[in-house]
Amino acid sequence: MLFNSYLFWSFFFCVFTLYWLVPKKFQNTVLLISSYAFYSFWDWRFLGLIIISTLTDFILAKKITVSPKNKNTYLYMSLTVNLGVLALFKYFGFFIEQINHLLYLIGINSFSNILHFVLPIGISFYTFQTISYTVDVYRGITKPINNILNFALYVSFFPQLVAGPIERSYKLLPQLTKVKNFKNINFTEGFYFILYGLFMKIVLADNMAIVSNGIYNQNIESLMGVDIIVGTYAFAFQIYGDFSGYSLIAIGVSKLFGIDLMRNFKVPYISTNPSEFWRRWHISLSSWLKDYLYIPLGGNKAGIKITYKNLLITMLLGGLWHGANWTFIFWGLFHGLILIAYKAYDYKFKVKLLVRRNPLYQILQTFFFFHLICISWIFFRSETIIDAYKILIQILYNFSFSSDTLGMMGMILFFVAPIFVYEYWDERKNHSSFNERSLSSVMLFSNYCIFMIILFQAPTFQEFIYFQF
Amino acid sequence: MLLIITEIILFFTEDFLSKDIQHLKSIDNITKENNEMIIIGNSLTRKGINETLLIKNLKTNKTNYKKAGIIYLDDTSIIEWYYVFKSYFYENDIIPKKLIINFALNQLRTPELEFEELSRIASYVPIKKLYATCEQETLNFSQKIDLYLAKFFRIFCHRERISKRVLDLIPNYRSTIRKLNVYNKPKKKYFKNNHDYRHLDKIIEMVEIAGIELIFCAMPLPESYTIDKKIISIIKGSDNCTIIGFNEDNYFTDYHFVDGYHLNPEGAQLFTESFADMISNKVSQF
Numbered sequence: 001m002l003f004n005s006y007l008f009w010s011f012f013f014c015v016f017t018l019y020w021l022v023p024k025k026f027q028n029t030v031l032l033i034s035s036y037a038f039y040s041f042w043d044w045r046f047l048g049l050i051i052i053s054t055l056t057d058f059i060l061a062k063k064i065t066v067s068p069k070n071k072n073t074y075l076y077m078s079l080t081v082n083l084g085v086l087a088l089f090k091y092f093g094f095f096i097e098q099i100n101h102l103l104y105l106i107g108i109n110s111f112s113n114i115l116h117f118v119l120p121i122g123i124s125f126y127t128f129q130t131i132s133y134t135v136d137v138y139r140g141i142t143k144p145i146n147n148i149l150n151f152a153l154y155v156s157f158f159p160q161l162v163a164g165p166i167e168r169s170y171k172l173l174p175q176l177t178k179v180k181n182f183k184n185i186n187f188t189e190g191f192y193f194i195l196y197g198l199f200m201k202i203v204l205a206d207n208m209a210i211v212s213n214g215i216y217n218q219n220i221e222s223l224m225g226v227d228i229i230v231g232t233y234a235f236a237f238q239i240y241g242d243f244s245g246y247s248l249i250a251i252g253v254s255k256l257f258g259i260d261l262m263r264n265f266k267v268p269y270i271s272t273n274p275s276e277f278w279r280r281w282h283i284s285l286s287s288w289l290k291d292y293l294y295i296p297l298g299g300n301k302a303g304i305k306i307t308y309k310n311l312l313i314t315m316l317l318g319g320l321w322h323g324a325n326w327t328f329i330f331w332g333l334f335h336g337l338i339l340i341a342y343k344a345y346d347y348k349f350k351v352k353l354l355v356r357r358n359p360l361y362q363i364l365q366t367f368f369f370f371h372l373i374c375i376s377w378i379f380f381r382s383e384t385i386i387d388a389y390k391i392l393i394q395i396l397y398n399f400s401f402s403s404d405t406l407g408m409m410g411m412i413l414f415f416v417a418p419i420f421v422y423e424y425w426d427e428r429k430n431h432s433s434f435n436e437r438s439l440s441s442v443m444l445f446s447n448y449c450i451f452m453i454i455l456f457q458a459p460t461f462q463e464f465i466y467f468q469f
Numbered sequence: 470m471l472l473i474i475t476e477i478i479l480f481f482t483e484d485f486l487s488k489d490i491q492h493l494k495s496i497d498n499i500t501k502e503n504n505e506m507i508i509i510g511n512s513l514t515r516k517g518i519n520e521t522l523l524i525k526n527l528k529t530n531k532t533n534y535k536k537a538g539i540i541y542l543d544d545t546s547i548i549e550w551y552y553v554f555k556s557y558f559y560e561n562d563i564i565p566k567k568l569i570i571n572f573a574l575n576q577l578r579t580p581e582l583e584f585e586e587l588s589r590i591a592s593y594v595p596i597k598k599l600y601a602t603c604e605q606e607t608l609n610f611s612q613k614i615d616l617y618l619a620k621f622f623r624i625f626c627h628r629e630r631i632s633k634r635v636l637d638l639i640p641n642y643r644s645t646i647r648k649l650n651v652y653n654k655p656k657k658k659y660f661k662n663n664h665d666y667r668h669l670d671k672i673i674e675m676v677e678i679a680g681i682e683l684i685f686c687a688m689p690l691p692e693s694y695t696i697d698k699k700i701i702s703i704i705k706g707s708d709n710c711t712i713i714g715f716n717e718d719n720y721f722t723d724y725h726f727v728d729g730y731h732l733n734p735e736g737a738q739l740f741t742e743s744f745a746d747m748i749s750n751k752v753s754q755f
Contacts, residue, residue, distance in 0.1 A: 006611045214649030407645025414639060447471055454624055455632050459583065 001041045003249045004202050011038065015158075016256060024179050028153050031257065035158035039122075042162070046120035049085060054148075054155045056081045057130045061137040061144040071138055078134040086127045089117045094324030122162035124321055128288055130155050133169040135292055142169040150176050157259070159250040163243070165264040165284035172259070180258030189434040192442055193252030199419070199449040201245030206458030207415050208238035211408050216381055220390045225399035228391055230408045232374045235381050237416050240268065243282065267423045269373070272365035274339045277373065289318050307343070312336040322380075327388060331379040338372055415456070418448070472622065479623040486630045489543045493592060496540055496553070500563050504538035507558065509550045510571030513688045515541035516731035517571070519741040526745035538565075546576040548586060551668040552593045552602075555675065560598075564679045569748060570672075573688045573716070573730075577700050579665040582606060584615050588626050591619035666703055673707050680709070684748055687714040689721040689740060691729060713747045715740065 001008045015034040019027055040047055060078045064071040103109070133154065136142035145151045154173050160166075215223065215231025223231075247264035254261045264284050271277035278286040294314040300307040312333070319332015375392075382388035422445060431437055484491050499507075508514065520539055527537070540553060550570055558564065580586060587608075594602050599620060603613050618625040636642050676683040685704055687696055694716050704710045715721070720743070725736030732740055 006614045010610075210646070210649055210653055214652045217652040403641060404645040404648055407639060407641035408649075410639030410642060411636075411645075414636070450471065455628055455635075459585065 001038060003246060004198065012253060019257060020182050027180060028150055028176060031157065032149060032153045035153065035156040035161060038158040039156065039161060042121045043118075046123075049089075049120055049123065050126060050156050051152075053082060053085065053127065053130050054152045057134045057155075058145070058148050058151045061134050064134070064137050065144050075134060075138045079131065082127050082131050086123060089120055089123060091320075091324045092117060125164045125166055126155055126161060128166045128285070128321075132166070132288060132292060133173075136169045142173065145173055145177075147177070157254070159253040159257075160261055163246045163250075164282075165247055165250065165262050166288050167261060167284070171262065175259050185256060185258055186434065187256070188439075188442065190252045190255035192434070192446055193248045193255060195252075195446050195449040195453070197245045197248030197250075197252060198453055199245070200241040200248060202457040203241075203449075203452045204415055204419060205238045205241030205245055207411065207456065208234040208241060210458060211411055212238050212381070215408075220387065220394055223391075223394055223398070224402045224405070225395040225397070226401045226405050227408070228395050229374070230405055230412070232377055232381070234408065234412055236269070236370075236374055236377050237412065239377065239380070240265070267420075267427045269370055269420075270366055270424060270427070271373075272362055272369055273342045274335065274369070274372075275342065277369070278335075278339075285318070285321070289314050289321075293317060304343075308340045311339045311343070315339065326385045327379050327382050330385055330388070331376050334376045334379060338376075422448075472624065475624050476622060479627065483623060483627060486627055486634065487543075490627070490630070492540075493542060496557050499538040499540065500557050500561065502536065502538055504536055505565055506537040506567040506569065507554070507565045508537055508539045508569040508571065509553060510539075510541050510688070511545045511576070512541065512543045512731060513573055513690075514539065514571040515543075516727065516733075517688055517737050517740050518744065519734075519737045522738060522741045523745055526742055527749065542589070544585065545589060546578075546580060547572070547666075547668045547672070548579055548582075549589050549593070551672045551675075552590050554672065556593045556595065556598070559675055559679060564681060567682045567684065567748075568676060569684045569686055571686045571688050573690055574694055575697075577666065577669050577685070578697075579667045579669075582608065582612055584619075585629055587612060587615045588619035588628065591616050592626055594620075596620060666699065669700065669703055673703070673710055676709050677707060683707075683710045685710065685712040686744065686748075687712070687716040689715040689725075689732065689736075691721075691723055691726045693717040715743070 001011060011034075015030065018034075019030045022030055036047060036050075039050065057078055060074045063074045067074075133142065133151075137144050145154075150173065153176055154167075154169065157167075157172070157176075211234035212231050215227055216235070244265035247261075251261045251263070262284055264282060266280040266283070268277055268280040271280055294310055297310040297313060298306050299310060313336075315332045315336030316329060317332070319328045319330070319335070322328040322331070378391050379385070379388045382391060426437075429437075484494070508518065510517075518539060518541075520537075523539075524536055542549060542553065545553075547570075554568065590602065591599075599616060602608075603616065606612075608616060615625075620626070624631075636646075673683065675681075685700075696712075696714065696716060701712060704712045720739060721732070721736060725732055725739060727733040727736075
């Protein structure tokens with residue numbers, strides 16, 4: 001049941017109507033049943049995993065506060081169950097494959113992998129969300145919740161169940177327990193985010209997919225270097241539109257239930273450096289990694305070398321979170337390395353604030369950094385590391401145009417330029433809340449989205465890229 | 470409100486969107502002309518048949534056909550031709566003596582129904598027949614909504630035409646998108662059911678009931694192509710049907726084509742003369 005399907009919107013309409021019609025004490029029950037129904041629509045067999053994860057963390061978090069002496073044990077138990085399930089379903093096959101490969105290299109017969117797991121949709125997202133709850137209870141940031149129904153909803157809330165944003169317990173749980181009033185719902189805001197998200201997915205991402213798939217599905221040796229670069233630009237905007245589109249729809253849908261979810265993207269491609277990029281890209285994951293991995297490892301408090309090591313570990317695991325493939329590990333490694341390189345550059349040269357604020361310097365930095373991000377997307381998009389290597393070689397040694405370069409650039413400009421200008425303008429306004437936006441700008445942008453969705457939606461729907469993670 | 474305004478604007482301006490819409494609106498007039506011969510095809514027919522020359526040649530060949538109604542709707546294939554003939558002619562008891570369907574490559578296969586096909590079908594089928602069409606085509610939930618939206622809103626119905634007009638402003642857009650589409654899930658549209666000839670069967674069934682003579686004509690393309698044996702066996706299985714082919718014709722060279730698909734005026738003249746001869750003689754090449 002994709003967000004960009006009529007089926008989902010029919011489902012949403014039924015849930016929305018029911019949610020506001022039933023007595024308030026049953027609202028969360030409606031949402032929980034709907035969330036389980038939504039997940040079952042993908043694959044009912046994996047509903048058991050969500051329930052296991054829910055029960056484990058509900059019980060263990062309670063035990064952490066009941067017997068503080070053993071809180072370390074309970075935390076490790078929670079981590080073992082959650083990460084164990086994640087490892088089993090997501091990484092087991094990959095590691096067996098790598099071990100077999102190593103055994104083969106040293107001349108030992110490999111053992112066959114008799115277990116083949118189907119990856120449960122959204123497992124990486126809800127696992128991280130439940131872990132954050134237990135860790136927050138362990139740290140004393142969140143009090144354990146007594147109502148299992150509310151906690152089950154926290155784990156499985158359908159708008160953000162399969163692709164985030166990964167919410168924090170201290171932000172989402174109080175909202176779930178609060179009584180919601182229909183009169184307080186800001187429908188304009190909800191529909192604004194829904195239209196915005198649909199535009200990002202159906203118009204931007206799916207049209208950019210035509211360009212990027214058109215390039216990346218070809219035989220690499222037959223491609224021109226400039227075409228690959230243009231195809232990679234298209235992929236950069238495809239993945240941005242795809243993922244931010246999903247998050248925006250999730251935010252919009254949740255608003256209509258009276259629940260606020262965090263913004264997951266803030267115009268990431270205007271970033272001038274990697275630290276800024278990770279404050280703008282997949283914010284819910286990058287802040288999760290920072291709070292539950294980077295800082296516990298020591299963060300930047302233990303000297304420059306330890307900081308670099310921590311950055312590298314965090315980004316490598318961030319890469320691995322995306323999937324069991326060397327391409328994602330290299331993607332994470334590459335981001336770790338550029339984070340270190342930028343930190344080292346800043347540390348060594350201490351670039352003056354005055355220079356940093358120079359608009360020309362910022363444009364050059366943004367341009368340069370965008371291309372670094374594009375290099376990382378080559379690893380992300382390629383099927384194998386060898387493919388990524390071949391693509392990079394092809395760009396370097398066959399740097400020429402084809403007759404299609406202009407057409408592809410035209411498509412990217414047509415679909416990306418208006419939304420980029422709008423997002424940049426909106427970002428510069430720095431609104432602290434939605435209501436600070438003028439109604440005319442909201443209406444104008446919403447109408448633009450409606451027309452683009454009707455007239456320029458891509459001929460074929462693409463699945464959300466992040467569903468595979 | 471916005472949609473209503475757009476609908477009103479499109480109501481007055483849709484004819485300017487494409488010649489295809491003007492032609493679509495002229496089908497009603499064709500039905501009133503009491504043509505004994507109807508030719509249905511797509512842009513290959515539009516570019517490939519010189520209407521005046523065809524009538525002249527039919528008269529020279531001393532056939533009974535003094536005039537012919539030619540319907541050529543862009544990007545259409547068997548499913549659209551079926552609904553055009555059914556909705557405009559068959560169900561209105563307008564029965565020509567001869568029906569000619571011009572096709573090329575795999576255009577007699579039933580394609581997977583995507584929005585483009587559904588929006589075109591919606592413009593041919595009357596409102597009262599929409600439900601029956603949904604049932605007949607076993608449309609899923611999304612397809613049904615697409616069909617109804619295309620029927621009731623011009624902005625949905627003309628979506629492809631408007632977007633193509635705008636995107637054509639991008640330099641090299643058409644040629645680029647054609648190449649990119651080859652690598653975007655290639656062959657998906659026909660691969661799912663590679664030998665689905667449901668609508669070919671249905672149109673043959675229709676002409677058999679109405680006693681119409683049906684000729685399938687394989688149009689010339691710059692590169693010769695073969696016709697699926699299944700198609701030939703289906704057509705040969707009906708006494709009312711004949712198939713003639715220019716698909717492997719050596720008369721047409723690159724000189725006769727304006728692009729990778731369509732004949733130029735010289736090519737059209739050559740084709741029309743041969744076409745008129747062949748349909749007069751009712752020769753089957755297969």
